[in-house]
Amino acid sequence: MTVPQLMGPFVPISNLKPLEGSPRRGDVEGRRAFANALRSASRSSSTPLAPCSLASNADENWTTQEIADFVGQSLRQVYRILARPRGSGEYGSVLKIGLVSLLVDDYDEAIDFFVNRVGFRLIEDRPLEGDKRWVVVAPSDPGGTSLLLNRASKPGQKERIGNQAGGRVFLFLYTDNFTSEYERMQASGIAFVEPPRSEAYGTVAVFADLYGNRWNLIEPRS
Secondary structure, rough: OOHHHHOOOOHHHHHOOOOOOOOEEEEEEEHHHHHHHHHHHHHHHOOOOOOOHHHOOOOOOOOOHHHHHHHHHHHHHHHHHHHHOOOOOOOOOOOOOEEEEEEOOOOOHHHHHHHHHHHEEEEEEOOOOOEEEEEEEEEEOOOOEEEEEEEHHHHHHHHHHHOOOOOEEEEEEEEHHHHHHHHHHHOOOEEEEEEEEEEOOEEEEEEEEEEEOOEEEEOOOO
16 A cells, blocks of 8 residues: 555645655654644645655554554644634634623522523533632534623622623524524523514524523524
């Protein structure tokens, strides 16, 4: 089996470029350095780089399977980098909103509302210093933004409970089945303060959480 055959359909042979310095068998640091070299080279190359010189430069004790495993591992690292969107920092960096803080009056009553009524999952609930807790809930989509239930502890914070957006809609909950979710949430006792309507961006209804923050339930228009 040749190195180009190991590549499979991912990289055309015309795009292959040799990369010197491939490591010998058992050389853990060398393997790590070689992978880093692949990563660095891929950032400045317009085409993916492949360790084509691996077979010729490697120690005779390398087996075909070891070469295949190492090439495959290296290429997966390169492709993970190349598949990432370009960020504002180092090539391949990614930014996303992971948590949104929601001020609550009581952890347990907030958990009960979002898990048992809205249908979220309890992701984390662990103690912090004093009587504080790190409580995270999230919708069923594992790739979406999660909600940090942050208990208000100071007068200024308590004044903002239920009014974090100054009376406007604060958060937007997306669904792919508006009718089903709307009926389920109504049956669970969630108060909708505006009836469903059709907009240019999709079907939407406004509901209030247990503290009065306004949410949009939206099925985006495809």
